[in-house]
Every structure is written in C-alpha cells, then in structure tokens.
Amino acid sequence: MTSAHRIESNAQLAAALRAFADRVVAPLAARPAHEQSWAGDAIRQACREGLGGMEVPADQGGLGLPFQARIEAAQLLAAVDFGFAFGFINHHNAVLRIAESGTDAARAKYVPAMLRGELIGCTAMTEDGAGSDFAAIRMTATRVDGGWELNGAKQWIANVQGCEVALVFAQTDAAQGAAGIACFIVRLDVPQCRRIVDRPMDGIAMGGVGGFELSGYIAADSDMLYAPGSGFKQAMAGVNKARVHVAAMASGMLRSALSQASAHAAARMVFGQPVLNQQGLRWSLVDVSMVDGILQMLIDRAAALIASGSEDAVEAAAMAKLYAGNETLDAIAACIQALGARGMAHGEGLTRKLLAAKALCLADGSNEIMRDRLGVTLSQRYARSHLQARSTPPTVTGTVTGAGTQATDQFRAVFITKPEGGSHQAELRTLGQADLPDGEVLVRVSHSTMNYKDALAITGRSPVVRKYPMVPGIDFAGVVERSADPRFQPGDAVLLNGWGTGELYWGGLSQYATTRADWLIRQPEGMSAEQAMSIGTAGYTAMLCVMALQSHGLTPESGPVLVTGANGGVGSIAIALLSHLGFMVTASTGRMEEAPHLQALGASAVMDRQALSAQGKPLQKENWAGAVDAVGSHTLANVLATMRYGGVVAACGLAQGMDLPASVAPFILRGVSLIGVDSVYAPMPRRQTAWDRLAKELPAEVLAGNTRLIGLSEVIPLAGELLAGKVRGRVVVDVNR
Incomplete structure (x- = not known):
C-alpha cells in the first residue's frame, strides 16, 4: 500500500495514480452505462492509499506538491474516465481550500478525515439559473447566534451524490450583490440536507453530479471559510486553475482516444493493407494529433503563467479551456470514425468520452463564457499596434510623462482594474492613445461629472463595472478630434451620457474617449461643455x-x-x-x-x-x-x-x-x-x-x-464622500485641471 510520505515528486504521484487507475478505475469504467454510478468508494480508496491532497501542505498531512501535479493527475485519470477524474480532483480542491483558508478548528475537524477518505468533499457554487452568472446565486445565509442559517438549493455539483462535506457559497446580503457572497463548510449527511439526484449525467456518471437543498442548516462561525466580501473573490481565484485542469482532462481523454484509434487503424486490414495507410483516415488522425499537441502547449503555457503569478494567466487559462471545448468533441468523433461501427460499441468506451467531451464544454465556464472572457481584453491585446500606426497623435496640453517630458499621445484617466481573483483598484493613470478601445469617434474630453454610479464603480462597493479594465464616468462633453462617421467632423462640440458608458465601455473621467457615433449628440446651441456637465446625466x-x-x-x-x-x-x-x-x-x-x-x-x-x-x-x-x-x-x-x-x-x-x-x-x-x-x-x-x-x-x-468644480486628481478621494451623502448638487470634473 502506498503511503503519503513515500510520494515526494510529481513523477512518483503520476506513476502511483496510473497504477491505481488501471487497477481500480478501469474496471468501473468498463461497466455498462446503466450500471455506472458515483465512484465514491474508489475516491476513498485512493485517499487511503495516500494519493489525495496533492497540493495540501505537508505539515497538514498532504503531499505538498505544486500545481503541475494536479494537471498531470487530471490528465492521466481522465484518460481512463473523465467522470472519476472530475470527482477526484473536486474532492482534492475542497480539501485544499479548507487547508489554505479554514479556521484552525475547521482544519483539525475536516482535513485529516478528508485526506484519509473518511469524508469526501465538493464545492457547491452553481444553481439552476445561476451557473455562469455566479453573482446571481440565491442560496441565502442569515446571521444567527453563534453561526449562520443556510437555505436554498445547489445543482450541477460533482460528488454530491454521496459526499459528506460541501463548500457552499451563499448570499448574505442581496443588496450587496457579489460583495455579499460568503462560503461555509457544510455537512450534507444531516437531516437539514436533501439530496437531489434526479438528473444523472450521461458519460460522466462516476463524477456523481447532482444537487442538494438546505433547509434551516446552521453553520457554526468556525465553519465559515470565506467571509462576506471575500467569498466572490475567492471563488474566482480558483477559476484559472480549474480551467487548466479541465483542459488537462480533455487532453487526457483525447490522447487516449487517439492511441486507441491509431492502434486499431494500424492493425485493421482493408484491401490488403492497414486502414492507417488510407490517406483520408490517416490525415484525419494527424489533425487529431495536431489538436492534442496545440492543447498541450496551451495547458503548459497557462500552468507556467499561473505558477509565476503573471496577470496573463487569466487569458491563458481561458484560451486553454476554450480550445479544449472547441476541439475535443470533433477530435474524439474523428477517432470514433476511424474505428467504424466498432467505435460506437460500449466496450470501446469512446461514446462515453464523446459525452464527456460535451460536458467539458460547460464545466468551469462554457465556451461562450470563455470567448467573452477573452473578448474583454481583445483590443488591448491585438489592436494597439494597428491603432498606433493609423492614428495621428492628438495634442494634450499639460500632460506630462513620468520622465517630465511632453507627450502628445499621452493623457490622464481614472483607471479601474481587477485581476481575476485580485482586488478592485482605482488609480489616476497616464495612458497612451493606443490604450483606448476601438471606436468610430475620438473625443477630446474637457468636462465630465461625478455621479453616484461613478462613485460605486470607483470604490467597488457595488458591481457597477462589468468589464475590466475600465475608465469610469457615465457622461462627458468635449470636441471631436477624429471621426469615421460623416455626421461628426473634427471641431464639433458633442456630449454623451448613458449607453453603458463607464460600466461596459470606457467613460468620460479621462482626457480622451472613443465611442460610437450613434451615442453622441451635439451640444445645444449656446451651452458650454462645463454647463452641459453641470446638467450631466x-x-x-x-x-x-x-x-x-x-x-x-x-x-x-x-x-x-x-x-x-x-x-x-x-x-x-x-x-x-x-x-x-x-x-x-x-x-x-x-x-x-x-x-x-x-x-x-x-x-x-x-x-x-x-x-x-x-x-x-x-x-x-x-x-x-x-x-x-x-x-x-x-x-x-x-x-x-x-x-x-x-x-x-x-x-x-x-x-x-x-x-x-x-x-x-x-x-x-x-x-x-x-x-x-x-x-x-x-x-x-x-x-x-x-x-x-x-x-x-x-x-x-x-x-x-448647484455645481462644484473639481480636477481629475480629486475624483477618487471624493467617491467615498459622495456615497456617504456628504455631497450636494452636481460635481463637474474639469479633466484638464
């Protein structure tokens, strides 16, 4: 029997897991689909053999290995069965979260028992109607003496069919939105919990996916894992790693299917020669091998960026997950095609992989969500050089670079950032014209305003900003400098308010702004820019x-x-x-x-x-x-x-x-x-x-x-006062002051 102290490297763990998968998981996977169910006993056995807690610190009984160990484990286990890999990794993640963030009492109560497999865990985030929109969860947590009362339901949760422990994310104050979300360690083997297993998942049955409903469950204060205000941030902090290990599961399945298809095509004789000699089939498998190679490179890149703490890890993880979701389904279908009708037979296991490949298109962010995630920074990542080459740098009076020299293409703006898993931050930053989002009209802003919504965006007290990075400012007035729309010419005095500006699109608390021509209106005759913003939104x-x-x-x-x-x-x-x-x-x-x-x-x-x-x-x-x-x-x-x-x-x-x-x-x-x-x-x-x-x-x-005039540098300090009701009337921002 393998014990935890004998596994000291990724390679040793991989060898032990591979042997375990062949010995224990493969026979379970070979069962007919109607006989397959949650592989909880196998997960417990793996833990008893010292294979759990890959990343859990050694001083808490884990193996203390790096994130790469999780990737390799996901890859080799999914090659045998995606559902088992999904359940096993989810249990590991639950233990790791408690080990890293639980109270001393919670660590003592749960971590050793979970490492031994006596308690199996899951992470309960998603709900019906609140999958990708995590901030919309309806599970509630209400403060009571000595703890919190939880009520609500969760769905699409791995291991829930038989596990004992769940990390449950719940809303403590709906008015706070994402800022009100907290997380609690919950026992599911109690009368206050009702399991909901009415939607078995084809192809990933061993993952034990299902739901549960809590009614009047009391979580002790010591079982609060993440307090209100940090729950959402901590939930998102694990998303990058989850996307990469799910992509690794896809890679494991794909490589297994490709090996199976290649072996069959090399042995199967047609017209006196191996099927693999047929150019059309051989090329299709070459394409599959290309998918496998590209996916592996994306996984390795994302893992390296995560390990280094790079901000580029967000995009890299999303790319790996999106590519896996886009390509694995068709690639496995091509492997089935290589086996002919035999590829659909139960004993081959390829149809199970095909269904699992569809499931990974939804797990930890659907393909559509991944595209949206990557689209947020698309222009920043690719459009800068094009804009720099084509644009005529505007003149910005009084804008100075950090070196103290005049910079005609630089300007100041209030800039809000929030790295995935990081904290919300607003600062006054010097930007270049190439940093601006693409738009039909470039406006040299002279005045903007400070509104209640701008103060919420700057402080981060409410999820006003829906895409990062963001320049706040829900309105602005200024002069057109460049226009691709014939309705507006350089020198036209214009103003803008609404249309999601400062929330979805960069706003007016900046010396320059780009926008759509359809959103602009001309300043009324006789009205100055300062007067327009004294009125404002x-x-x-x-x-x-x-x-x-x-x-x-x-x-x-x-x-x-x-x-x-x-x-x-x-x-x-x-x-x-x-x-x-x-x-x-x-x-x-x-x-x-x-x-x-x-x-x-x-x-x-x-x-x-x-x-x-x-x-x-x-x-x-x-x-x-x-x-x-x-x-x-x-x-x-x-x-x-x-x-x-x-x-x-x-x-x-x-x-x-x-x-x-x-x-x-x-x-x-x-x-x-x-x-x-x-x-x-x-x-x-x-x-x-x-x-x-x-x-x-x-x-x-x-x-x-009724108007107070301030400069751009005064905007961020004023936000808190505005939210506190200490500001009367209108606040106009002279962005060049």
Missing part, C-alpha cells in the same frame, strides 16, 4: 422625469409635486425644472440643514425623508399630484401610497434599494400611474429633446449655485 434624467410627468397630463394646476432624494443631482435639478414650470414642489431630504439651498432651487417646502423611508400603510393620506423618485424601496412605496387620485410618479433611482415593498392598492383604488424612467438607453430623439429643453428651461443661475 443627473440633470438629463431629471428632464426625462419631467417630460414623463407632463406626458401623463400633469400640470401645475393638478396640485403639489414631491421630489425625493432632493439633495442629489437628479433631485436638485428636478426641483429647479418643476419650479421654473410653475409647479409647487416639496423636497424630501435626509439633510434638513440643506433646506435653504433647496428652497433657493425653488422648493416651496422641505420635509425630512424619515417620514417616507420606513415601512408604511398601503394607502395613506392623499398629498401629491405627481412625484419624481430617485430613492426606490420603502420611499417609493410610501410615495405611491400618498398620491392623489390619478396621480403620476416618475421613478428613476434606487438609492434606498431596488425592492418595492408596495401593494396594488394605489393603482387599482386611486388610478395612480408609475412610470419607469430610463436614461441609459433612451432613444436619441427623446435625448435630443431633453437636452434642447434643458438649454432653454433650466435657469443659468441654478447651474452656478
């Missing part, structure tokens, strides 16, 4: 709200109008616009000391937001004919409950929350209308109308008294 949204109220027949004669979130950008300009149009406006704010400022904007009355922010009755006293709400949650519910008959509410924000704890009573008993106002994707004619009206209807003195 917030003021534009406020005008959309006013237009929505008016389109539903609201007039000053209808009665008083309420504006919530009054000190914010939307609220303050909504007050000014409505007051200018003759409406009697009441402002709701959490900072009553700002009442004089709100009254100067045109508010006839100011009320404390506490009257609206707590849970209220479904129907209350009829107060308002109309309302602009930028707060959401209980505030919006109370606004609806206090509307007059036939009243109308324009909702555009969620400062208090995304939920709406209201009833249908205001709608069916008072005929109240609730209008959703979207500023991000509003049609261009509506945008132009809003901006043209702002140029005519928003008093200039309102902009002057």
Whole structure:
C-alpha cells in the first residue's frame, strides 16, 4: 500500500495514480452505462492509499506538491474516465481550500478525515439559473447566534451524490450583490440536507453530479471559510486553475482516444493493407494529433503563467479551456470514425468520452463564457499596434510623462482594474492613445461629472463595472478630434451620457474617449461643455422625469409635486425644472440643514425623508399630484401610497434599494400611474429633446449655485464622500485641471 510520505515528486504521484487507475478505475469504467454510478468508494480508496491532497501542505498531512501535479493527475485519470477524474480532483480542491483558508478548528475537524477518505468533499457554487452568472446565486445565509442559517438549493455539483462535506457559497446580503457572497463548510449527511439526484449525467456518471437543498442548516462561525466580501473573490481565484485542469482532462481523454484509434487503424486490414495507410483516415488522425499537441502547449503555457503569478494567466487559462471545448468533441468523433461501427460499441468506451467531451464544454465556464472572457481584453491585446500606426497623435496640453517630458499621445484617466481573483483598484493613470478601445469617434474630453454610479464603480462597493479594465464616468462633453462617421467632423462640440458608458465601455473621467457615433449628440446651441456637465446625466434624467410627468397630463394646476432624494443631482435639478414650470414642489431630504439651498432651487417646502423611508400603510393620506423618485424601496412605496387620485410618479433611482415593498392598492383604488424612467438607453430623439429643453428651461443661475468644480486628481478621494451623502448638487470634473 502506498503511503503519503513515500510520494515526494510529481513523477512518483503520476506513476502511483496510473497504477491505481488501471487497477481500480478501469474496471468501473468498463461497466455498462446503466450500471455506472458515483465512484465514491474508489475516491476513498485512493485517499487511503495516500494519493489525495496533492497540493495540501505537508505539515497538514498532504503531499505538498505544486500545481503541475494536479494537471498531470487530471490528465492521466481522465484518460481512463473523465467522470472519476472530475470527482477526484473536486474532492482534492475542497480539501485544499479548507487547508489554505479554514479556521484552525475547521482544519483539525475536516482535513485529516478528508485526506484519509473518511469524508469526501465538493464545492457547491452553481444553481439552476445561476451557473455562469455566479453573482446571481440565491442560496441565502442569515446571521444567527453563534453561526449562520443556510437555505436554498445547489445543482450541477460533482460528488454530491454521496459526499459528506460541501463548500457552499451563499448570499448574505442581496443588496450587496457579489460583495455579499460568503462560503461555509457544510455537512450534507444531516437531516437539514436533501439530496437531489434526479438528473444523472450521461458519460460522466462516476463524477456523481447532482444537487442538494438546505433547509434551516446552521453553520457554526468556525465553519465559515470565506467571509462576506471575500467569498466572490475567492471563488474566482480558483477559476484559472480549474480551467487548466479541465483542459488537462480533455487532453487526457483525447490522447487516449487517439492511441486507441491509431492502434486499431494500424492493425485493421482493408484491401490488403492497414486502414492507417488510407490517406483520408490517416490525415484525419494527424489533425487529431495536431489538436492534442496545440492543447498541450496551451495547458503548459497557462500552468507556467499561473505558477509565476503573471496577470496573463487569466487569458491563458481561458484560451486553454476554450480550445479544449472547441476541439475535443470533433477530435474524439474523428477517432470514433476511424474505428467504424466498432467505435460506437460500449466496450470501446469512446461514446462515453464523446459525452464527456460535451460536458467539458460547460464545466468551469462554457465556451461562450470563455470567448467573452477573452473578448474583454481583445483590443488591448491585438489592436494597439494597428491603432498606433493609423492614428495621428492628438495634442494634450499639460500632460506630462513620468520622465517630465511632453507627450502628445499621452493623457490622464481614472483607471479601474481587477485581476481575476485580485482586488478592485482605482488609480489616476497616464495612458497612451493606443490604450483606448476601438471606436468610430475620438473625443477630446474637457468636462465630465461625478455621479453616484461613478462613485460605486470607483470604490467597488457595488458591481457597477462589468468589464475590466475600465475608465469610469457615465457622461462627458468635449470636441471631436477624429471621426469615421460623416455626421461628426473634427471641431464639433458633442456630449454623451448613458449607453453603458463607464460600466461596459470606457467613460468620460479621462482626457480622451472613443465611442460610437450613434451615442453622441451635439451640444445645444449656446451651452458650454462645463454647463452641459453641470446638467450631466443627473440633470438629463431629471428632464426625462419631467417630460414623463407632463406626458401623463400633469400640470401645475393638478396640485403639489414631491421630489425625493432632493439633495442629489437628479433631485436638485428636478426641483429647479418643476419650479421654473410653475409647479409647487416639496423636497424630501435626509439633510434638513440643506433646506435653504433647496428652497433657493425653488422648493416651496422641505420635509425630512424619515417620514417616507420606513415601512408604511398601503394607502395613506392623499398629498401629491405627481412625484419624481430617485430613492426606490420603502420611499417609493410610501410615495405611491400618498398620491392623489390619478396621480403620476416618475421613478428613476434606487438609492434606498431596488425592492418595492408596495401593494396594488394605489393603482387599482386611486388610478395612480408609475412610470419607469430610463436614461441609459433612451432613444436619441427623446435625448435630443431633453437636452434642447434643458438649454432653454433650466435657469443659468441654478447651474452656478448647484455645481462644484473639481480636477481629475480629486475624483477618487471624493467617491467615498459622495456615497456617504456628504455631497450636494452636481460635481463637474474639469479633466484638464
């Protein structure tokens, strides 16, 4: 019997696993498909023989080997059976996570027993409806005395058909999104857990894939593996390695199938000569060998980059996984073809490999997700030299390089990065024109703004940024420097807001920006760039709200109008616009000391937001004919409950929350209308109308008294203050200051 202390190298482990696979796994794989099931007993036996815990530190009883050992183990085990390899590696990963990040109590309780095979583990991330979209998980964890109560279901989990321990990722606060995810060590062999094995997986039966449901499970504090705020990051930290070991499993299957097909074709005689002599078949197997060789190079490259800690490991792992998913299925099919009808026979095992090859297209990120992952950095990786060669470097006054010399193609920008598995970081960085994403129009930005969404993006407190790296800034104004669209010429004064700018596409907190021509509008006549950004997305949204109220027949004669979130950008300009149009406006704010400022904007009355922010009755006293709400949650519910008959509410924000704890009573008993106002994707004619009206209807003195002007270097420090509600009105950023 092999023991852990006798295995001191990758080669020794590989030899021991190969012998184990031939002796134990191969007979299981040879069984008919309907007789195959989770290979838990075989995983336990491998652990008893000292083959588990490849990367677990030696001082905790593991083998203490490098990541390459996992790759080689995955490759050689998958050559015999992908399902077994999948289950075995997943057990190993669970032990490793506890050994690396568990509390002392958790390590003592679980690691030795898992290394001995007495407890088998799994990692439970995915759910129905939340596979690749991991941040959307619905498993909840609620704080209770001494621990956490878990409720919810997981699906598509390896080893779950019989394992005892699961690392369960759960949401502790849905309002926090990804930042609320934590991870707990959970025992599945308890009454609070119900196994769900109603969807057996063809081709990978030995992996024991299934699901489970937890109801009222209490995880002790000592069994919290990753605390809220780090759970998502830690989950993603293991993704690169997982993608590479899954690609290695594909390589192992492919190499086994190629060996089998080549041996058969060399021995099978047709027309007096081996089938392998037939050029068409021989070439098809050559193509398979090319796939195998390329996949191995991609795996080796990704593994080396992971070992060195390189940032390029993210793309390299995705490439290896994508190539495996794209090519292995067809390559194994070609091997089946080489065997003819015999290739479909159960005893050959190739159809099982074919199904497993399809499964790997989904495991640890589907092919589509891998393409998206690689697409995020496509322009940075390949377009720079092309853009550098074709572009005429713009002149940026006052931009200085680190060496202190003028650099005409360099500019400053707020730059947000988040390496996969790393931490969110925002910094003021000097970039080159070649760093800009591709776009039809190049704009020399003069002014941008600081909005609530920008502050969330900069601080990382909410997953606003959906692609990294990112330049935040949901709006900007400036002058066209270069355009591939005839609608815009160099020198045209333009502005942009919405369309995912600062979230999906680089934004305006930068001295230069590229964008689509369809997203730009011309600055209204007589409006400067600074004035445009004093209005900004917030003021534009406020005008959309006013237009929505008016389109539903609201007039000053209808009665008083309420504006919530009054000190914010939307609220303050909504007050000014409505007051200018003759409406009697009441402002709701959490900072009553700002009442004089709100009254100067045109508010006839100011009320404390506490009257609206707590849970209220479904129907209350009829107060308002109309309302602009930028707060959401209980505030919006109370606004609806206090509307007059036939009243109308324009909702555009969620400062208090995304939920709406209201009833249908205001709608069916008072005929109240609730209008959703979207500023991000509003049609261009509506945008132009809003901006043209702002140029005519928003008093200039309102902009002057409601605007704070800062420089680009002041943006990052101000983000926290803005989120804390310490900033009133509009913040305009002069990007050249």
